[in-house]
Amino acid sequence: MLLANGADAQPVFGAHLLSRHIGTDAMNNANVGAYVVVDGWTAGVYRNSLRRTSVYAGHQFDWGPFSLTAGVVSGYKREVTWHYTAAECTEYGSTSCWKAEGTSRTELMPMLAPSVRIGPARVWWLPSLGIGRGSGVVHLSIEGSFQ
DSSP states (O other): OOBOOOTTOOOEEEEEEEEEEETOSSSOOOOOEEEEEETTEEEEEEEOTTSSEEEEEEEEEEETTEEEEEEEEESOBOEEEEOOSHHHHHHTTOSSSEEEEOSBSSSEEEEEEEEEEETTEEEEEEEOTTSSSSSEEEEEEEEEOOO
16 A cells, blocks of 8 residues: 655655766766655755756655655756867767767656665665666665654
8 A cells, every 4th residue: 555654744854965876987976965755745956967956846655664756857958068179079979079968858857766765774776767878876865854
């Protein structure tokens, strides 16, 4: 049975700490930020894999220690970068001297993030969604409530 946080639930505050991108070392692993969950609704901010600020909002569905957060996230809009030197063009395998970085054509994109809580820690699995060369991200956060 799906159990969302009850109406009298205490807010849960969390701190995003770090990530490990599977299959690539080219992405940012220092994904620090903060979030809050109130009655299942969550909102947060963090430094994303592209070294940009991401803001997200959604709903967290809980099954014991397991959760699924569904919502929207910003910060992954596709941007084109121009490289001025031949070495930079070669590094990115481009003959036209530019590369697109990001996955979305819009400011917001869907977010679906399963996680498990282990004591005060939460371990997340985030699929790559095409933003990097790897297959996904394992992310660590800590969280708690003030009672």
